[in-house]
Amino acid sequence: MLNTISLLICRCFMTLLAVMSTIVPLPRPTLFTGPNSSAQLCHTLSLMGQTRILLVTDKPLVELGLAGRIKAELENEGVSCVIFDGVLPDPTSEQVEKGLACYHSEKCTGVLALGGGSPIDCAKVIAAAVNNKKSVRKMSGYFRLFKAPAPFFVIPTTAGTGSEATIAAIVSDPVTHVKTPIIDPKLVPIMAALDPTLVTGLPPMVTAATGMDALTHAVEAYVSRNRAQDSDGYAIAAIKLLSTNLEQAVRSGEDEKVRFNTMFASYLAGMAFTKAGVGYVHAIAHNLGAKYGTPHGIANAIVLPNVLDEFKHDIQPRLAELADAAGVSSEHQSESENAQAFIDYVRHLQATFSIPTTVDDLKSNDIPMLASAALKEAHWTYPVPVYMNQLQCEKLIARLVTKEV
Template sequence: MPKITTLIKAKAKLKAVQVLTYILPVSHPLVFAGPNSALNLCDNIQQLGMKKVLIVTDAILLNLGVIHPLQDKLEQAGIQVTIFSEVKSDPTFDVVEKGIALFKSSASDSVLAVGGGSTIDTAKVLALSAANNKAPKQLIGILKACKPAFPLFVVPTTAGTGSEVTVAAVLSDNQTHVKGLVIDPKVVPLATALDPVIMQGMPPAITADTGIDALTHALESWVSGFATQETDFYARAATKLILENLVLAWQDGKNLAAREAMALGSHYAGLAMNKAAIGYVHALAHQLGAKYGVPHGRANAIILPHVLEFNREASQKRLAKLAREIGLTQTANDREATELFIQRIKTLLTELQINTQVQGIQQQDFPEMIEAAFNEAHGMYAVPKYMNYADAEQILMRL
């Protein structure tokens, strides 16, 4: 276990965070779902009176022509469109600052994010920073902004992060690549489109990684000490949708029914995460991203089975309950139900052909990684059971 004094401080901070999650009002975006719902979102942007929209995306989506139908739809409605396509995976402060400069120079009044979690997080912080005249780095932490963000609209192209509904955004430091969290209900978009047509071009590997990311959000929310009846509702639905549809979407990207189910699963997991938060899977996965550039979804997939095993006893009743409620088993034996559930997750990773090893991982990096993971988790995440250094080291050694 961590030092007693450290744990006492962490638990006191955790209690304050829990109270904050209960009393803080969090809005839900208006949701358009189904094929071509992204075009309906464009209608909504026009209906709300927006005149100059900055589209935030990446160069790949722009070159593939994904942005063109949305741009055309907006321009036909008399809306001026400017495109910022410099988003990269794990966006840094300087990327957001470039977007803010373009937002201001184009006199935009709103932001439309089209992309995965990195794009949406970039757009969230951009809209909040521009409205508050604060540098992105100044917003790292909880409730650092005073004014509402500029109007933000989101079209996710992956079913994974749930960022279109969450109160958080992740950015990396330009030099160290250490990840920081911006946590503020003001970053929740006004509206989002869960459009399977937009998602059908997602490659199988990204479909797998982002799908496991969404599943991790659902599972960590389910076993969280912050879990409520409401978050359980969302986490249970997300888990069932993902387990039933992820392999189908991975096998056939043009299976629009599976794509839409995955989009909804990711969305529900994001709603659960808003209140229940996450845990050690994310805390350790963030370190694999910072140190070795492992994409976030893949990092979660790598860590997830190890943390499930670590929490097996502490989460047994909860995981057994989930296994029964999603129809995985009817056994009344909690130990047996938990074993079936954990094996189901491991089988899923095998079916998706996810490589759960980290190339080039070095034991000399472990102390820094573990310290950073504990700094993130302790006092912020209501984990079922606290890790000590040896626990975390053992997990990293298995990679």
């Protein structure tokens, strides 16, 4: 539980971050959008003088042929390419070190991430480590990168993480499995391509989970203590796009326009939380992922409505506005009823996508440890709208335990 002094320090630190975000402009990647925009990015890398790119991805994308497609595009432009496909879900510092060794041994000149949040996060840290001669542990935290990373570019293949727009990367310790955030504006890539032709084949559950991840980013940014006018605009735009495209993308993912709209929503949500931050949903979800390997998007989808339930009365006006953006509000309902309508909408998506409401591996004995870790992460990293204590957090996590039959 936070004592008064700790609470004051946390609030002061988050206020300082908010002030800094208004003084120091956050970088944005040059964006290529639309069908085959990935080829435009590859062409531009050639124009920029890149000669040998480390393509950071995972084995499934190699097996699907997407990594080979990008490699061929690069080589067609005269840029040689080395594929590092050693990234696993929830990348570890060990994977970063292997990728870094590959970068140096192959004499690469830049890093291109291809994939979802895991390859992008791993690639961010590899690029950072090229010029910042320090371990992942020493880069963790806020503003620990003193030098710009190696030239870094992104082609996302999911519509959820928004990592192509964010200043953060999450890497796990391979022994303790504790997730450590590295947060620095230098982690924003130089360029990114939102190419819907790369995501039309995503399975429905992957589409749903990543979409719920993007939704969580937008919601937590909108109710953040450090929200601002521009982050609010990004979050609302993301919610509007997701509410009109996500269900269709899950049902039939071949429509490139629908796919692009979800990708752009993810990008906008990434812009929103880069400025405003996230909160308890991510803190709890990160620790569920670290302890049990729960996929991040699924964990967010499970936790989100429970956190909104907990703070409904504290953030009621903001939830009512989100209901309006999602098209589930009514002028005939009170603010409280519209706030509840948005929470009900989140649960509707959860049910429609067959996302569970509990975590099967979660054990009651683990709850105090999970709550303590989540509170530590949230209070010292995120501008949460209201502070929870240990008992509140334990009760919330207890709702996620699968009841034995």
